[in-house]
Amino acid sequence: MLDQTEGYTTEDGRKIGGVVMEMKNITLRFGGVVAIQDISFDVREGEIRAIIGPNGAGKSSMLNVISGFYNPQEGEVWYKGEKRPQMKPYQVAQQGIARTFQNIALFEGMSVLDNVMTGRIRQMKSGLFSQSFWKGKAEREEVENRAFVERIIDFLEIQHIRKTPVGRLPYGLKKRVELARALAAEPSILLLDEPMAGMNVEEKEDMSRFVLDVNDEFGTTIVLIEHDMGVVMDLSDRVVVMDYGKKIGDGTPDEVRSNQAVIDAYLGVAHD
Amino acid sequence: MFYREAGDFKTSYVADSQTFPIKFDRFRYYAVLLVAFAVVPFVINDYWVNAVFLPFLIYSIAAIGLNILVGYCGQVSLGTGGFMAVGAYACYKLMTGFPEVSIFVHVIISGGITAGVCVLFGLPSLRIKGFYLAVATLAAQFFLVWLFNRVGWFYNYSASGQINAPERTVLGVPITGAETAPWAAYLFCLVFTVVCALVARNLTRGMQGRQWMAIRDMDIAAEIIGVNPLKAKLSAFAVSGFFVGIAGALFFAVYLGAVEVGEVFGINKSFLVLFMVIIGGLGSIFGSFAGAAFLVLLPVLLKNVLVGGLGWPTDLAAHFEFIIVGGLIVIFLVAEPHGLAQLWRVAKEKLRLWPFPH
Ligand SMILES: Nc1ncnc2c1ncn2[C@@H]1O[C@H](COP(=O)(O)OP(=O)(O)OP(=O)(O)O)[C@@H](O)[C@H]1O
Ligand SMILES: [Mg+2]
Numbered sequence: 233m234l235d236q237t238e239g240y241t242t243e244d245g246r247k248i249g250g251v252v253m254e255m256k257n258i259t260l261r262f263g264g265v266v267a268i269q270d271i272s273f274d275v276r277e278g279e280i281r282a283i284i285g286p287n288g289a290g291k292s293s294m295l296n297v298i299s300g301f302y303n304p305q306e307g308e309v310w311y312k313g314e315k316r317p318q319m320k321p322y323q324v325a326q327q328g329i330a331r332t333f334q335n336i337a338l339f340e341g342m343s344v345l346d347n348v349m350t351g352r353i354r355q356m357k358s359g360l361f362s363q364s365f366w367k368g369k370a371e372r373e374e375v376e377n378r379a380f381v382e383r384i385i386d387f388l389e390i391q392h393i394r395k396t397p398v399g400r401l402p403y404g405l406k407k408r409v410e411l412a413r414a415l416a417a418e419p420s421i422l423l424l425d426e427p428m429a430g431m432n433v434e435e436k437e438d439m440s441r442f443v444l445d446v447n448d449e450f451g452t453t454i455v456l457i458e459h460d461m462g463v464v465m466d467l468s469d470r471v472v473v474m475d476y477g478k479k480i481g482d483g484t485p486d487e488v489r490s491n492q493a494v495i496d497a498y499l500g501v502a503h504d
Numbered sequence: 505m506f507y508r509e510a511g512d513f514k515t516s517y518v519a520d521s522q523t524f525p526i527k528f529d530r531f532r533y534y535a536v537l538l539v540a541f542a543v544v545p546f547v548i549n550d551y552w553v554n555a556v557f558l559p560f561l562i563y564s565i566a567a568i569g570l571n572i573l574v575g576y577c578g579q580v581s582l583g584t585g586g587f588m589a590v591g592a593y594a595c596y597k598l599m600t601g602f603p604e605v606s607i608f609v610h611v612i613i614s615g616g617i618t619a620g621v622c623v624l625f626g627l628p629s630l631r632i633k634g635f636y637l638a639v640a641t642l643a644a645q646f647f648l649v650w651l652f653n654r655v656g657w658f659y660n661y662s663a664s665g666q667i668n669a670p671e672r673t674v675l676g677v678p679i680t681g682a683e684t685a686p687w688a689a690y691l692f693c694l695v696f697t698v699v700c701a702l703v704a705r706n707l708t709r710g711m712q713g714r715q716w717m718a719i720r721d722m723d724i725a726a727e728i729i730g731v732n733p734l735k736a737k738l739s740a741f742a743v744s745g746f747f748v749g750i751a752g753a754l755f756f757a758v759y760l761g762a763v764e765v766g767e768v769f770g771i772n773k774s775f776l777v778l779f780m781v782i783i784g785g786l787g788s789i790f791g792s793f794a795g796a797a798f799l800v801l802l803p804v805l806l807k808n809v810l811v812g813g814l815g816w817p818t819d820l821a822a823h824f825e826f827i828i829v830g831g832l833i834v835i836f837l838v839a840e841p842h843g844l845a846q847l848w849r850v851a852k853e854k855l856r857l858w859p860f861p862h
């Protein structure tokens with residue numbers, strides 16, 4: 233069993249810290265539909281935590297609960313050792329939880345640069361007056377944060393499309409810009425909803441590499457939803473398996489792979 | 505060969521995010537400013553100031569204000585006329601109530617008051633969008649005009665129900681009232697237009713503008729990355745109202761001198777400014793100027809050509825103008841939602857590559 237406070241060291245030698253977020257007995261209903269039923273799991277500092285499950289299992293709903301978009305009827309979210317009160321999505325973001333969406337949600341009318349800069353909203357605090365005259369704090373912030381954003385842009389290799397309006401980009405690049413925007417927030421937890429969906433093999437490999445590098449270089453905790461079992465097994469430290477709103481497995485990729493309930497519900501479905 | 509950005513590399517982020525990143529554009533901008541401040545005041549006469557320059561400058565401010573709300577933040581408003589009226593009446597009350605304070609200050613405070621009123625009428629935007637918000641702002645339009653018509657306090661119980669601008673001076677030069685010289689009125693408005701445009705440009709290229717555009721493009725995603733929708737929308741209403749209020753104050757005090765609210769600030773005014781924004785280009789400061797120039801110049805041009813040149817009757821020429829404007833609105837909405845500003849951008853793009861298109 234994992235220790236609650238100490239953390240552990242992974243096979244490849246990465247240090248995983250204590251619990252940073254804990255979902256306790258979450259239940260979420262939409263009218264008669266039970267999207268999430270009494271699910272509990274934790275996320276540790278610095279780990280890559282995957283959520284898998286067949287279509288409609290409630291994975292996206294779970295991310296939406298974490299980012300404050302849905303309020304569960306029952307259960308508690310604990311973040312950094314404190315029970316989180318009911319929050320608006322923007323307040324959750326201000327706490328350092330960033331995310332991407334299953335269906336890309338970029339600002340199509342804005343350039344790549346502006347999209348990614350918007351991710352810095354948590355770090356930019358200058359007032360309306362200062363911004364009106366582009367002087368003092370406003371100008372300083374703009375330059376400092378631009379420098380940070382350029383590092384992210386380099387990191388994700390999207391320098392060449394910096395000034396391009398996002399609406400004109402192909403799907404794979406959009407996914408990357410969305411990741412850049414989330415990373416720009418310097419999140420303590422990064423939520424990724426199917427970052428590789430709809431990509432070809434090469435794009436998937438690139439994206440996997442980026443996810444690993446983000447985790448490695450910035451030490452970002454990542455919660456990841458993914459359908460591709462191969463990808464999940466390669467990337468993640470621990471996996472939660474959902475089916476019809478219930479949790480049917482939780483553990484390392486190897487443990488999950490050999491769990492009979494999981495094989496029946498998920499792997500079986502995936503291979504027929 | 506004269507329009508080039510090659511060799512014009514940016515070595516700092518300050519330089520890269522400036523308003524006119526291309527040198528040639530920057531020079532042209534300074535040249536325009538120089539002409540506007542140092543040449544035009546010496547050559548203009550009464551006709552040009554009243555027919556072209558004052559309406560252009562003032563409508564530009566109003567269009568910038570509306571563009572921030574509609575073009576940048578995506579919140580529709582049909583209440584511009586009503587909000588301009590707020591600026592005008594605020595200015596009137598301030599001018600008559602505090603005659604010792606500078607008209608300069610009055611105009612700015614009028615903007616501030618309008619900003620407050622605009623925020624109040626912007627509150628429904630937190631719940632409703634698009635068509636329904638448009639109807640709500642339309643209600644504001646009719647309510648405000650009704651209010652200024654009915655409540656005597658606003659027009660100091662004058663017998664005619666009109667408001668008249670008393671004479672006020674800046675540095676001893678009359679700016680309002682019958683004695684005002686054309687160049688003085690022009691310069692006074694020019695200062696406001698230039699400062700408003702700069703402020704609007706700064707706000708829209710910085711974090712505030714990004715928040716507005718994020719709300720416009722996808723409000724749910726904006727909220728999830730940390731944009732407070734309440735603050736973003738209401739700040740757009742406030743800033744928009746500030747500009748529109750200044751425009752209203754100038755329109756009344758400097759341009760017309762006397763105002764009957766229903767006639768001057770009716771629903772037609774709301775549509776006129778909205779058309780300027782649509783024709784000029786949604787989400788573009790330059791477009792706001794282009795749209796204002798176009799709709800101010802069009803009637804002057806048609807009148808001179810059709811009535812003066814071809815001898816058409818005046819009302820026929822006026823109807824012809826409606827047809828042209830209506831047609832253009834449809835064309836721009838369907839084919840080029842980014843308006844004249846986008847046409848200009850495309851033209852520049854072509855020119856930049858010419859004569860080697862690859
Ligand atoms: N806003 C909503 N209103 C009503 N029902 C919803 C809503 N969002 C999700 N659901 C339902 O909740 C269940 C779980 O949906 P969810 O999107 O979380 O699944 P998922 O695991 O992400 O599936 P997928 O792999 O297809 O993305 C589904 O039955 C879905 O129809
Ligand atoms: Mg999903």
